[in-house]
Amino acid sequence: MPELSLRKLSERDIDLIEENFQSFEGASAWQWFGFWDTNKLRTRLAKDQFIGSDDGALAVCLGEETIGKVDWFSITSWGRANTSACWEIAIGLFAQHRGRGYGTEAQRLLVDYLFAHYPRHRIQATTAAQNIAEQRCLEKLGFSREGLIRQSQWRDGAWHDQAIYSLLRREHSPAD
Ligand SMILES: CC(C)(COP(=O)(O)OP(=O)(O)OC[C@H]1O[C@@H](n2cnc3c(N)ncnc32)[C@H](O)[C@@H]1OP(=O)(O)O)[C@@H](O)C(=O)NCCC(=O)NCCS
Secondary structure: OOOEEEEOOOHHHHHHHHHHHOOHHHHOOOOOOOOOOOHHHHHHHHHHOOEOOOEEEEEEEEOOEEEEEEEEEEEOOOOOHHHHOEEEEEEEEOHHHOOOOHHHHHHHHHHHHHHHHOOOOEEEEEEEOOOHHHHHHHHHOOOEEEEEEEEEEEEOOEEEEEEEEEEEHHHOOOOO
């Protein structure tokens, strides 16, 4: 059984992201916001390999095969940026790899990575109120549901509620 891992994004991964996420079916109903400028991905890869001080992204790999990506970025809306910043995480798996436990495992690896390499004490995640798969992933990882951010996201011709979850450092037990 190939092992799941996270590694730095490559040029080939950017091609795969472009091929897989530029449609309703590929991005999924909860993540399709219309076409976007994928040249930005190449510019970013050339700039800092997607490892920034306020955000980053990694490829999700099953053995040698890239099956999606995870992202993290700074949230500074809870107080002053230099004292109250936390991470928000996000994930997208290519459609054929969904529903096999990889989304839960990839986010477990990302949470372990972020708590190990940065001193921040809170990781949050927001997801469409109807995105049960992502909500189950977060719950299985020990995230607490904090509530609904009402009518916060424009998608598919309407405003949608987002569920917000968080995991604090003291609640986190890293995998062996
Ligand atoms: C959301 C996503 C990361 C979940 O990863 P996944 O590998 O598909 O999910 P898992 O196989 O780890 O399943 C996690 C849980 O969700 C459940 N689940 C999976 N697919 C489901 C679906 N379509 N509907 C309802 N529940 C679902 C599983 O049964 C499991 O719960 P259980 O352990 O209680 O049975 C993945 O489906 C994906 O990339 N979707 C498109 C992009 C997206 O929605 N990203 C998240 C928003 S930021």
